[in-house]
Amino acid sequence: xxxxxxxxxxxxxxxxxxxxxxxxxxxxxxxxxxxxxxxxxxxxxxxxxxxxxxxxxxxxxxxxxxxxxxxxxxxxxxxxxxxxxxxxxxxxxxxxxxxxxxxxxxxxxxxxxxxxxxxxxxxxxxxxxxxxxxxxxxxxxxxxxxxxxxxxxxxxxxxxxxxxx
Ligand SMILES: CC(C)(COP(=O)(O)OP(=O)(O)OC[C@H]1O[C@@H](n2cnc3c(N)ncnc32)[C@H](O)[C@@H]1OP(=O)(O)O)[C@@H](O)C(=O)NCCC(=O)NCCS
Numbered sequence: 001x002x003x004x005x006x007x008x009x010x011x012x013x014x015x016x017x018x019x020x021x022x023x024x025x026x027x028x029x030x031x032x033x034x035x036x037x038x039x040x041x042x043x044x045x046x047x048x049x050x051x052x053x054x055x056x057x058x059x060x061x062x063x064x065x066x067x068x069x070x071x072x073x074x075x076x077x078x079x080x081x082x083x084x085x086x087x088x089x090x091x092x093x094x095x096x097x098x099x100x101x102x103x104x105x106x107x108x109x110x111x112x113x114x115x116x117x118x119x120x121x122x123x124x125x126x127x128x129x130x131x132x133x134x135x136x137x138x139x140x141x142x143x144x145x146x147x148x149x150x151x152x153x154x155x156x157x158x159x160x161x162x163x164x165x
Pocket of ligand 1: 032034094095096097100101102103104105106107108124125126129130131132134135138
């Protein structure tokens with residue numbers, strides 16, 4: 001594998017991605033298993049930005065700035081007790097394949113997305129995901145509201161984070 005430093009992180013809109021890039025992005029998100037893959041390609045179309053690090057083996061790291069549905073914003077606001085209604089972008093779909101972890105790919109992907117968008121961003125993460133929390137903190141995100149129980153991962157808690165600007 002090439003050093004990740006040699007590989008730029010690409011930030012694109014869905015419309016400017018090739019069919020192959022869309023397929024690779026979707027495959028990586030599905031491999032992450034953190035999100036519901038039903039309707040994923042439709043949600044990718046509506047995303048604000050999609051970012052990826054491409055290698056010979058395919059996309060080893062991905063992330064996106066999603067456009068959250070009002071109902072979802074309302075749900076997270078209610079569960080966390082923090083009003084997210086002003087946030088129109090959610091950092092999500094962050095996934096790095098196991099063999100490429102610890103090389104700052106996720107940090108660079110999250111940074112590239114955050115610096116390509118000028119308004120506020122929110123994110124949610126599991127309370128035990130210390131790596132993701134470290135990435136969010138370094139980008140200037142702050143933890144808000146209360147932790148709440150995960151529906152997808154039983155026994156786990158979720159935190160809400162915001163980057164206000
Ligand atoms: C969380 C995840 C995206 C991190 O990807 P990554 O490319 O390995 O992350 P980075 O290399 O940018 O490292 C981020 C932080 O975690 C630390 N870290 C990463 N791997 C580590 C390891 N194996 N041991 C200790 N620390 C580690 C890094 O040191 C860094 O912290 P720092 O900035 O304080 O030094 C990756 O583990 C993953 O895809 N996990 C499964 C999906 C997931 O949890 N997604 C996030 C959903 S909210």
